[in-house]
Amino acid sequence: MSKEEKEKKSIIIKKVNKGGHGGHHGGSWKVAFADFVTAMMAFFLLMWLMSAASKEQKEHLSGYFKEFSLFDSQGVSDVPGTTEQIPPEHQSATIGDTTSDEEVAMIVNEHVEEKLKELKDQIIVEVFELGVRIEATHKENKALFDSGSAAPTEIGKKIISEIGIGIKDLKNKIAIEGHTDAVRYSSDQYTNWELSVERASTVRRIMNQVGIASNRIKRVSGYASEKPLKNTDPFDSKNRRISILLYKEDAKVFD
Numbered sequence: 001m002s003k004e005e006k007e008k009k010s011i012i013i014k015k016v017n018k019g020g021h022g023g024h025h026g027g028s029w030k031v032a033f034a035d036f037v038t039a040m041m042a043f044f045l046l047m048w049l050m051s052a053a054s055k056e057q058k059e060h061l062s063g064y065f066k067e068f069s070l071f072d073s074q075g076v077s078d079v080p081g082t083t084e085q086i087p088p089e090h091q092s093a094t095i096g097d098t099t100s101d102e103e104v105a106m107i108v109n110e111h112v113e114e115k116l117k118e119l120k121d122q123i124i125v126e127v128f129e130l131g132v133r134i135e136a137t138h139k140e141n142k143a144l145f146d147s148g149s150a151a152p153t154e155i156g157k158k159i160i161s162e163i164g165i166g167i168k169d170l171k172n173k174i175a176i177e178g179h180t181d182a183v184r185y186s187s188d189q190y191t192n193w194e195l196s197v198e199r200a201s202t203v204r205r206i207m208n209q210v211g212i213a214s215n216r217i218k219r220v221s222g223y224a225s226e227k228p229l230k231n232t233d234p235f236d237s238k239n240r241r242i243s244i245l246l247y248k249e250d251a252k253v254f255d
Contacts, residue, residue: 105125124137180225
């Protein structure tokens with residue numbers, strides 16, 4: 001190649017920009033550090049909440065996370081405004097609650113299943129607006145009381161005693177109600193009103209005997225046939241029953 005050709009040849013200079021990412025590591029470290037700080041804040045917030053929780057609440061949370069599944073239709077949501085089914089077996093994992101109505105119902109149901117298995121079809125446990133209602137009902141050949149009397153049968157004593165034992169360690173205030181069917185009593189001097197009140201009083205005495213403190217029982221009353229069971233004829237013998245109401249702590253029914 002001639003000297004003249006060499007002079008005409010283009011000279012190409014390649015420039016390398018080494019500063020396009022803001023220093024040695026660029027700006028990505030800032031994002032990572034922000035994520036780390038957020039995670040630490042969440043961790044310390046969780047630790048603070050756990051330290052403030054009671055032993056019972058920690059047990060509830062432990063059980064909740066063992067059973068919870070995002071894909072289980074029976075899961076529980078603690079987010080306000082969501083609507084989820086009540087967890088199986090009346091379990092509850094709501095932070096900050098005292099013993100919930102569902103937990104009380106679960107305790108009663110478990111005790112009935114264990115101690116009154118052969119008689120559990122006579123016992124109804126349900127949550128209502130003010131707490132939990134336990135119904136001990138009459139059944140042919142398994143009556144709670146002697147006919148027309150406030151004297152309990154052996155089956156009646158067993159049912160009432162075991163219900164009392166099952167709830168004696170709870171803190172709920174208690175009301176006891178006596179109910180009859182609509183069959184009129186044979187005497188005009190002694191009616192279903194007197195009979196229902198005396199049966200409720202009998203239940204109160206049995207519950208005192210098994211260890212329920214007298215100051216927990218706030219009301220003993222009789223309703224005769226005025227409050228039949230749902231979906232039953234007033235003359236149905238199932239209406240001969242005792243209702244034991246366990247009121248939630250903030251219920252104002254006794255004020």
